Amino acid sequence: MRLRPIDLVDVFVYLVVLGAFIQLFPQVISETFLLALLTAILLKVVLEGVLWLKKRVVARIRDSSTALTRAVNIVALVLILPGSKFVVLLLVDVVFGEEVRLGGFFAVTALVIVLTLARAGVRRLLAPPARSPANDQSSRR
Template structure:
């Protein structure tokens, strides 16, 4: 049986997410995390959720590229904004379910800015490290 190990790139992603999340808690009053450990757990949750979202977006883009008819291409393309908005709602809902009042990521626009910042920081750090 093969042993599952955490990849170094995943640890770097969590560290980057933690730094960005802590910066957001300092800069935006509506973003609240009660402690460092809560922020770390939130960063891990964000890592897992964003990996799933990136995978799902990749699948949708693959369907757009592989669509044989215009109708299939348009239908798949319409799934992208639904997935984008739904992903922010999913993040807000999961953090509420898992952490309750200990973590508040703001509203839709704050979490959208947070996710964009997380993905940008992740890309920049991966570019520097690679």
């Protein structure tokens, strides 16, 4: 896998959001800036993995030929969404120990929601403007 510029932007967005959570919520702790940066990188890796897995399950739901297969995939999706928060908590605890705390399940859920929204907002802000046929016509005149 190749590192893209947007991946670095995502890490910086995650770092800013994580820094805000550290300032605003006493249960979210990072002992140093470097640990916050490494936590942002870990969050990027985990959330990319969760998004990849979620997309695969959603594709399997769409492609399901039987109601049972569809139901099993829907249950898998329902388990992935909250389960990913526990994975984040566990990995942060294993990798950083007592030096980084993301609070509990609800704090991590809020953090992941804000990270996802911030990422989408920044990506939308940085995306090149969409070209429409009307814009192409007016630029030729």
